[in-house]
Amino acid sequence: MSEAGPDYLSNLNEAQRAAIEATEGPVLVLAGAGTGKTRVLTTRLVHILNQNLAYPSQILAVTFTNKAAQEMKERIGHLLGRSIDGMWLGTFHSLCVRILRSHAEWVGLQPNFTILDTDDQLRLIKQILKAENIDDRQHPPRLILSIISRWKDRGLTFEQVKRGEHDLAGKIYEQYQGRLQVLNAVDFGDLLLLCLTLFKQKPDILSSYQQKFRYLLVDEYQDTNVAQYLWLRLLAQGSDNLCCVGDDDQSIYGWRGAEVGNILKFEKDFPGATVIRLEQNYRSTSHILGAASGLIAHNQGRLGKTLWTDDKSEGEPVLIRGTWDSMDEARFIGDEIETLQRRGESLGQMAVLVRAGFQTREFEERFLKLGIPYRVVGGPRFYERMEIRDALAYLRLLVQPDDGLAFERIINVPKRGIGNTTVQAIHILAREQGISLSRAARYYAETAEKGAARVPLRKFFLDMDRWRSLLDQEPHVEVAKIVLDESGYTAMWREDKSADAPGRLENLKELVRALQEFEYIQGFLEHVSLVMDNNQQAEREVVSLMTLHSAKGLEFNVAFLAGWEEGLFPHPRALQDSGDSALEEERRLGYVGISRARKKAVVTYCFQRRMHQGWQTAIPSRFIKEIPLAHSVHINANGGEVSAAPASFHRAPVVDFRNSKPSFLDKTITLHSFQIGDRVFHQKFGYGEVMELEGDRLDIEFDEAGSKKIIADFVSKA
Ligand code: ATP
Ligand code: MG
Numbered sequence: 001m002s003e004a005g006p007d008y009l010s011n012l013n014e015a016q017r018a019a020i021e022a023t024e025g026p027v028l029v030l031a032g033a034g035t036g037k038t039r040v041l042t043t044r045l046v047h048i049l050n051q052n053l054a055y056p057s058q059i060l061a062v063t064f065t066n067k068a069a070q071e072m073k074e075r076i077g078h079l080l081g082r083s084i085d086g087m088w089l090g091t092f093h094s095l096c097v098r099i100l101r102s103h104a105e106w107v108g109l110q111p112n113f114t115i116l117d118t119d120d121q122l123r124l125i126k127q128i129l130k131a132e133n134i135d136d137r138q139h140p141p142r143l144i145l146s147i148i149s150r151w152k153d154r155g156l157t158f159e160q161v162k163r164g165e166h167d168l169a170g171k172i173y174e175q176y177q178g179r180l181q182v183l184n185a186v187d188f189g190d191l192l193l194l195c196l197t198l199f200k201q202k203p204d205i206l207s208s209y210q211q212k213f214r215y216l217l218v219d220e221y222q223d224t225n226v227a228q229y230l231w232l233r234l235l236a237q238g239s240d241n242l243c244c245v246g247d248d249d250q251s252i253y254g255w256r257g258a259e260v261g262n263i264l265k266f267e268k269d270f271p272g273a274t275v276i277r278l279e280q281n282y283r284s285t286s287h288i289l290g291a292a293s294g295l296i297a298h299n300q301g302r303l304g305k306t307l308w309t310d311d312k313s314e315g316e317p318v319l320i321r322g323t324w325d326s327m328d329e330a331r332f333i334g335d336e337i338e339t340l341q342r343r344g345e346s347l348g349q350m351a352v353l354v355r356a357g358f359q360t361r362e363f364e365e366r367f368l369k370l371g372i373p374y375r376v377v378g379g380p381r382f383y384e385r386m387e388i389r390d391a392l393a394y395l396r397l398l399v400q401p402d403d404g405l406a407f408e409r410i411i412n413v414p415k416r417g418i419g420n421t422t423v424q425a426i427h428i429l430a431r432e433q434g435i436s437l438s439r440a441a442r443y444y445a446e447t448a449e450k451g452a453a454r455v456p457l458r459k460f461f462l463d464m465d466r467w468r469s470l471l472d473q474e475p476h477v478e479v480a481k482i483v484l485d486e487s488g489y490t491a492m493w494r495e496d497k498s499a500d501a502p503g504r505l506e507n508l509k510e511l512v513r514a515l516q517e518f519e520y521i522q523g524f525l526e527h528v529s530l531v532m533d534n535n536q537q538a539e540r541e542v543v544s545l546m547t548l549h550s551a552k553g554l555e556f557n558v559a560f561l562a563g564w565e566e567g568l569f570p571h572p573r574a575l576q577d578s579g580d581s582a583l584e585e586e587r588r589l590g591y592v593g594i595s596r597a598r599k600k601a602v603v604t605y606c607f608q609r610r611m612h613q614g615w616q617t618a619i620p621s622r623f624i625k626e627i628p629l630a631h632s633v634h635i636n637a638n639g640g641e642v643s644a645a646p647a648s649f650h651r652a653p654v655v656d657f658r659n660s661k662p663s664f665l666d667k668t669i670t671l672h673s674f675q676i677g678d679r680v681f682h683q684k685f686g687y688g689e690v691m692e693l694e695g696d697r698l699d700i701e702f703d704e705a706g707s708k709k710i711i712a713d714f715v716s717k718a
Pocket of ligand 1: 011012013016031032033034035036037038039040247250281282283552553554555
């Protein structure tokens with residue numbers, strides 16, 4: 001190779017280049033945020049291909065999300081100037097699926113096995129509990145499932161689970177696996193575990209993969225769990241060419257079984273490993289970097305790293321901004337976004353990062369009001385599920401008889417004997433007459449001379465008319481139930497014997513509950529279409545709204561970090577735990593958050609959150625005072641700098657956190673019998689945390705089901 005090397009190697013620093021060119025043997029790149037780890041990994045892959053060291057199919061690259069895999073693939077194509085097919089590039093799960101589909105029979109599956117989601121898993125556990133006569137209030141399915149999942153994360157099959165350790169869950173684990181086999185299904189944890197079983201039981205298959213994969217590359221290594229680690233170690237034994245990149249300070253999935261220890265013991269596990277540290281940060285201004293580094297320096301359990309930038313501009317100090325309440329916080333951030341946009345900043349380069357899913361709502365409402373396009377990344381997709389779309393189509397047709405799309409969706413769902421030929425004929429009629437599809441259908445039903453579809457079509461329209469007239473007499477929620485029942489739609493799912501049918505019925509019930517929050521069906525549909533429309537803006541420049549967890553690995557010119565209050569961030573769970581490890585994980589999350597920003601980072605907190613008995617004082621996050629003064633400016637909710645003369649507004653304290661004693665952080669907000677931050681349990685939604693109290697209603701962020709408003713009587717303290 002020439003001195004200068006190929007083009008893709010120019011513009012890289014020496015350490016990065018070393019990490020790329022050390023193609024043989026184990027390599028660990030251990031470095032802080034924004035130092036180019038992902039870039040190194042991508043370029044290394046390009047380098048391997050460019051040097052003809054391997055065919056694309058001989059490279060295995062693991063990314064944290066499917067989206068990251070897609071981006072990496074595009075980038076590789078761009079750097080090489082051609083598109084590359086056949087690489088094994090994806091998440092651990094997607095790569096395991098690929099392996100298992102080829103060898104399903106060896107682990108007792110058929111190649112077309114299904115992958116169950118959490119809903120399905122819970123249903124299965126419930127069925128087992130019922131069959132075993134076990135009270136599911138005493139032994140909540142969600143708890144059992146999480147124990148089983150953690151075992152799987154640790155690479156433990158039910159045979160390997162130690163007796164005496166959650167005996168009941170262990171017994172259910174065994175039965176659960178039995179049922180999965182009958183269903184020809186697996187859950188997410190199984191994807192890795194079954195691969196491990198396959199490799200153990202069929203050494204020849206393992207060895208074929210060991211020989212196949214000449215180079216293995218892994219991003220975000222700090223968040224691998226034990227099963228993933230074992231999987232990698234087995235596969236890497238063939239070539240020994242394993243390159244992992246990661247940052248111990250960004251390990252944020254400990255609660256889901258990730259083992260930061262994997263990265264710390266890399267050198268021991270892979271003797272002779274080259275360890276490369278990258279110290280130059282290319283992403284952020286020096287203030288942002290200083291703020292992020294200052295915060296993470298408060299963690300004890302870390303390797304510690306040097307990070308520097310040659311950013312001469314320095315940029316703006318991190319803005320820490322107090323606001324009165326969550327509405328004011330959303331207003332402030334909305335205004336900032338508009339100002340930045342006027343100054344030419346693109347919306348796609350702005351993100352609002354929150355700790356808990358429920359926090360997005362206030363921002364969504366504000367953004368809708370201001371007309372700021374946004375996308376909730378990884379947000380609830382409830383309204384996109386098939387049965388919900390079907391049910392919505394019925395409701396749409398009810399209030400909007402000309403809604404042709406809705407009509408087409410449900411005209412033969414459930415089956416009414418109205419086939420494609422009829423629908424085609426109606427389409428032609430609609431086009432010829434210039435009328436809507438449903439109008440054409442009505443016309444067709446009344447005038448068509450023959451065709452078996454006439455009778456069911458007529459009945460359909462008679463029913464529709466009847467339901468519509470009910471809207472004047474009955475509450476809209478009742479009418480919705482009648483429509484779903486009398487149309488045969490709910491019956492269709494009740495009779496369906498597939499594993500996901502009960503879940504669909506539950507979703508339909510949830511839809512009716514959501515409808516209760518609105519006065520009219522129209523209002524509800526409008527709300528839904530706003531949510532849905534928002535999801536369709538994938539290609540436009542939009543502000544990203546997401547949790548800190550889903551922001552890992554991403555970068556934005558501007559990052560707004562909202563809700564930095566005790567009991568929200570750090571999360572209440574971290575405050576309850578004895579020891580500092582959960583709190584340190586929260587701090588790492590803060591570090592991930594700040595380090596997403598290139599040019600501008602804004603941290604906000606509220607002085608008050610709305611509670612049951614009016615406004616309650618909230619307490620700014622302890623992390624705020626850990627951001628070095630030299631890299632931040634702290635503005636109070638009244639627009640003054642924090643250390644300036646205190647003013648007393650409401651009951652909101654004006655505190656200079658930097659000088660305050662930790663004791664003021666010890667306060668908790670007490671209300672009713674529930675407190676903000678309480679862990680609670682709900683029969684249907686499982687475990688969650690109380691986020692807000694309003695009268696007898698609790699805003700609960702459920703671990704799996706997302707945020708919901710629940711009457712206090714329906715939940716118990718967990
Ligand atoms: P994180 O820890 O957040 O995942 P990372 O270490 O993976 O960060 P990258 O995302 O790879 O960092 O890089 C951060 C930014 O710096 C990217 O915009 C990248 O293109 C840029 N960058 C990386 N290396 C260089 C370089 N040598 N010269 C210029 N820009 C660089
Ligand atoms: Mg990265």
